[in-house]
Amino acid sequence: MARHVLVVGGTGMLSELVKALAGDGGRLSLLSRRASRMAGADGFDCDYYDDATFAGALEAAVVRSGPVDLAVAWFHTLKTPAARRLAEQVQGRLFQVLGSAAADPAHPDRLGAAERTADGLSQCAVRQVVLGFKVETGRSRWLTNSEISQGVLEAVRADRALTIIGQTEPWSARP
Ligand SMILES: NC(=O)c1ccc[n+]([C@@H]2O[C@H](COP(=O)([O-])OP(=O)(O)OC[C@H]3O[C@@H](n4cnc5c(N)ncnc54)[C@H](OP(=O)(O)O)[C@@H]3O)[C@@H](O)[C@H]2O)c1
Numbered sequence: 019m020a021r022h023v024l025v026v027g028g029t030g031m032l033s034e035l036v037k038a039l040a041g042d043g044g045r046l047s048l049l050s051r052r053a054s055r056m057a058g059a060d061g062f063d064c065d066y067y068d069d070a071t072f073a074g075a076l077e078a079a080v081v082r083s084g085p086v087d088l089a090v091a092w093f094h095t096l097k098t099p100a101a102r103r104l105a106e107q108v109q110g111r112l113f114q115v116l117g118s119a120a121a122d123p124a125h126p127d128r129l130g131a132a133e134r135t136a137d138g139l140s141q142c143a144v145r146q147v148v149l150g151f152k153v154e155t156g157r158s159r160w161l162t163n164s165e166i167s168q169g170v171l172e173a174v175r176a177d178r179a180l181t182i183i184g185q186t187e188p189w190s191a192r193p
Pocket of ligand 1: 030051163
């Protein structure tokens with residue numbers, strides 16, 4: 019069991035995941051603009067595009083609950099200082115939740131680029147979860163929030179290096 023779990027972006031499609039993690043015991047911190055509205059966890063309101071605010075929220079979470087040994091992060095883009103700041107605070111595993119664009123065959127380096135967020139940080143072990151799509155009875159659709167939360171939870175429990183929820187191939191079949 020992780021002693022301090024921290025989730026970035028846990029108030030939306032990952033809220034079911036957050037509820038499951040809250041039941042595991044240990045400390046649970048949530049970081050997002052309206053994180054404090056969510057019951058069952060320590061919420062730290064911050065905008066991840068505002069570096070100082072995000073850094074302050076991270077520090078407050080660590081002061082309250084200790085080093086982060088499991089982090090799950092859904093950033094709309096990893097090209098922000100916040101993604102690196104989070105990796106710097108993780109002393110354990112960091113699950114990066116990535117949109118389907120991470121699997122775009124036209125950009126084969128996207129998973130590698132995401133992993134490099136933690137370059138040189140020996141205490142932070144990166145895991146990746148790519149949100150794909152589903153094809154059912156010949157029609158393709160995006161994942162539901164529940165499928166996303168359950169898929170990320172399963173990836174965390176199984177501690178896989180790379181998980182694809184649904185499918186990303188053939189790329190041409192995406193909705
Ligand atoms: N491949 C797929 O199937 C796929 C991939 C991606 C998304 N989706 C779908 O698309 C829908 C919309 O995606 P979404 O990104 O809006 O997901 P979301 O998880 O519903 O909302 C974004 C999350 O990030 C937080 N957030 C957003 N901007 C932030 C900021 N600047 N600073 C800090 N936290 C921030 C939000 O919390 P606060 O509002 O509290 O800040 C919220 O927790 C989802 O419901 C999902 O079903 C599907």
